[in-house]
Amino acid sequence: MAQGRKLVLVTDLDNTLWDWFAAWHASFSAMLQALEEDSGVPQSVLEGEIRTLHRKYGTTEYSNLLSEIPSLISAAAGVEPWRAFPRAVAALRSERRRGTALYPGVLEALTVAKSAGVSIVAYTESLAYWTTWRTKHTGLDGVIDVLYSAPDHDLPRGKRFEEMRSQPDASYDLNKTEHRHVPRGVLKPNAEVLLAILNSVGREPHEAVYIGDSLMKDIAMAQVAQVTDVHARYGEAQQHAGYDLLRRVTHWTDEDVERERAHVGSIGLIRPTHTCEHEFAEVLPVLGLA
Ligand SMILES: [Mg+2]
Numbered sequence: 001m002a003q004g005r006k007l008v009l010v011t012d013l014d015n016t017l018w019d020w021f022a023a024w025h026a027s028f029s030a031m032l033q034a035l036e037e038d039s040g041v042p043q044s045v046l047e048g049e050i051r052t053l054h055r056k057y058g059t060t061e062y063s064n065l066l067s068e069i070p071s072l073i074s075a076a077a078g079v080e081p082w083r084a085f086p087r088a089v090a091a092l093r094s095e096r097r098r099g100t101a102l103y104p105g106v107l108e109a110l111t112v113a114k115s116a117g118v119s120i121v122a123y124t125e126s127l128a129y130w131t132t133w134r135t136k137h138t139g140l141d142g143v144i145d146v147l148y149s150a151p152d153h154d155l156p157r158g159k160r161f162e163e164m165r166s167q168p169d170a171s172y173d174l175n176k177t178e179h180r181h182v183p184r185g186v187l188k189p190n191a192e193v194l195l196a197i198l199n200s201v202g203r204e205p206h207e208a209v210y211i212g213d214s215l216m217k218d219i220a221m222a223q224v225a226q227v228t229d230v231h232a233r234y235g236e237a238q239q240h241a242g243y244d245l246l247r248r249v250t251h252w253t254d255e256d257v258e259r260e261r262a263h264v265g266s267i268g269l270i271r272p273t274h275t276c277e278h279e280f281a282e283v284l285p286v287l288g289l290a
Contacts, residue, residue: 005288008203008227008245009113011196012212013131014123017106018047018138018279020126021237021246023099024060030091030246035066039075046071047248054251057153058185061130065276084167091177102138103234107280110143123148123197125187125217142176148197188220198227211239215270216263223273230271230283234236 014020037041049069054060066072066082066089066209076084110120122144124131131149135141172180180200186193210227212218213235221228237243238260247257263269276282285289 002166005214006118006286007207008121008198008201008209009283010121010123010210010227010289011209012218012232013122013134014126015235015237016211016218016232017086017122017140018100018102018134019235019237019241020100021240023096023101025240025242025245026099027092027095028248028249029225029242033090034088034091035072035085039072040089041071041075047245051249051251055248055253058251059127059153060246061127062153062242063129063243067257068177072205074129097137100137102140102286103280105279105281107139110140111288111290112281112284114143116287118145118287118289119201119203120144121146121193121197123182123202125150128179128181129172132172132179135174135177141174142175146178146201147174148178148182148193149179151184152184156167159166171243187216188212189224191221191224194221194225194227198225200259209283209286211276211280215272216260219270219272223270228274228286229272230274230276230286232276232280234273234276234278234280 011017032043032046035041035046041045046069049071050065050250053068055060059267066085067080069081072081072085075081082089112177114120120143122135128149131147134145135144166261182193182197194210195205200203205225205227208226208227209230209234210218211230212222213232215231218227219231247261250257252260274283274286
């Protein structure tokens with residue numbers, strides 16, 4: 001190996017390989033608008049009840065959401081809410097499909113790295129089901145060698161992902177990428193998890209590069225683990241219009257929201273070693289490639 005050549009790239013997924021925030025915002029806000037129009041329940045009431053459910057299940061992408069929102073259950077008058085408000089479900093699905101796409105140049109850069117013998121490992125806090133869906137939808141099944149995600153949330157007893165699972169179960173799994181789970185409740189910036197991931201693929205911290213969009217989570221974690229860190233600055237969403245909607249309904253605690261808000265714009269609090277200013281492919285030189 002040439003001096004400085006790295007052997008493994010560990011990459012965050014949401015807002016590093018694809019614009020999770022844009023897809024989430026487009027789909028969630030379209031759903032909320034349709035729900036308000038069709039149920040008569042004001043968005044502000046829906047948002048408050050949704051946040052309670054997101055916190056209960058530890059995710060902002062809860063598949064059984066509509067069926068558990070109290071004011072929608074009332075408005076639906078005995079019908080399952082996801083059946084009573086089909087326009088909202090359709091808007092959520094179509095905007096999600098439309099909005100979930102790789103950032104420009106991601107597939108090409110990953111292919112260059114793989115061809116040069118670099119292992120591609122992904123690590124996301126997002127839950128297994130939607131991570132699998134996005135990985136397949138963006139064509140990264142098999143491009144990513146090993147994917148680490150959180151396990152799925154528990155559904156209420158007797159429930160399945162009924163509004164989503166219209167295909168045989170096998171079609172929801174990855175075919176080529178190996179999908180492993182990190183322990184439930186483990187969150188970035190816990191450096192132990194990154195070190196355990198590297199250990200599991202037989203690599204040392206100095207052989208790896210880690211890339212992610214969050215200074216507070218991704219960069220802080222990589223620096224503690226002494227893995228070369230790269231900030232995907234092009235993916236930062238916190239200053240986008242619409243980010244306040246996410247803050248209002250997120251499963252994060254108020255403390256988490258405030259901690260992140262304090263980091264936005266406070267240059268120097270966590271300084272990345274390398275930065276991809278405009279696109280993912282800027283990570284290639286850090287790997288010791290072109
Ligand atoms: Mg991210």
